[in-house]
Amino acid sequence: MRGLHGFIYFLLLWFEPVAPAYAQVPDILLAHIYHEGIDVREYLVSEKLDGVRAIWDGKQLISRQGNPIHAPGWFTRGFPTQSLDGELWIGRGQFELLSGTVRQSTPSENDWRKVAYYVFELSNAEGTFSERARQIERIVGNIHSPYLKAIKQFHVSDEASLKRTLDSIVARHGEGLMLHRADAPYVTGRNHVLLKLKPQLDAEARVIAHVPGKGKYLGKVGALLVETPQGLQFRLGTGFSDAERAQPPAIGSIVTYTYRDLTKNGKPKFASFLRVRPPE
Structure with a gap:
């Protein structure tokens, strides 16, 4: 029996699953929500792209969860050895097409030709954000790739100008604005040096249960019981189509929801409910 146990142990070691290419989630900067009263002159402003966050590690693109993004070789040809942080994006209102494209393990040549990588940060670089933004422009300008772009950063003079800019972006079906302190060093984690401004707020939560529907939703899902990263649980019951109620997001999946404000x-x-976050 001892020999049999040893043989089984050998087999378990031999067939042990190979660890993913990136076991560690990248440490990236995350935004707080914009609030009135800040001095907007201290920030650089850019459009908030409704895309897929991606980190270029000098060799390949990886998701915010640390998984490889299978872009075609020609897409990243010529990209720098410098680590970059940015967003894969097709255009306003094209998130579903983009999501389907970047999730493919075998990339579609035609679909990827619609995508570009918009860089908004240099990972672990020194200097202020203003200096890093200028460096991004130089890097992109020297490479001349149609798939590598520097997201436009600009100043606004006051809060009224910021709101006019937001209205203009939203009127053209954009998502909102990002504000990054111009004098900020490179930092990671959720930090007030980066703020997001949208007409509606949004956040993510994990589905932990399906709540059965009643009345016209009998036999379908009436709501999702979700849990935020902070451990807060609540029911998410609006925003679903009939098809989504019939086939709701799976338990354990991450969903994005919109909201107006927080209670006390x-x-x-x-x-x-807005959408299911695609697996990364």
């Missing part, structure tokens, strides 16, 4: 207990007001 921290729960989102007027929360509405």
Whole structure:
């Protein structure tokens, strides 16, 4: 029996699953929500792209969860050895097409030709954000790749100008704005040096249960019981199509929802389902 146990142990070691290419989630900068009263002159502003966050590690693109993104070789040809942080993007209102494209393990040549990588940060680089933004422009300008772009950074004079810019972006079906402190060093984690401004707020939560529907939703899902990264649980019951109620997001999946504000207990007001976050 001892010999049999040893043989089984050998087999388990031999067939042990290979660890993923990136076991560690990249340490990246995450935004807080913009609030009135800040001095917007201290920030560089850019359009908030409704794309897929991606990190270029000098060799390949990886997702914010640390998984390889299978871009065609020609897409990243000529990209620098410098680590970059940015967004894969097709255009306004094209998130579903983009999501389907970047999730493919075997990339579609035709679909990827619609995508570009918009860089908004140099990972682990020194200097202020203003200096890093200028460096990004130099890197992109020297490479001349149609698939590598520097996201436009600009100043606004006051809060009224910021709101006019937001209205203009939203009117053209854009998502919102990002504000990055011009004097900020490179930092990671959720930090107030980076702010997002949208007409509606959004956040993500994990589905932990399906709540059965009643009345016209009998036999379908009436709501999702979700849990935020902070451990707050609440029901998400609006924003679904009939097809989504019939085939709701799987338990364990991450969903994005919109909301207007938070209650004094921290729960989102007027929360509405937006979409399932694609696996990364």
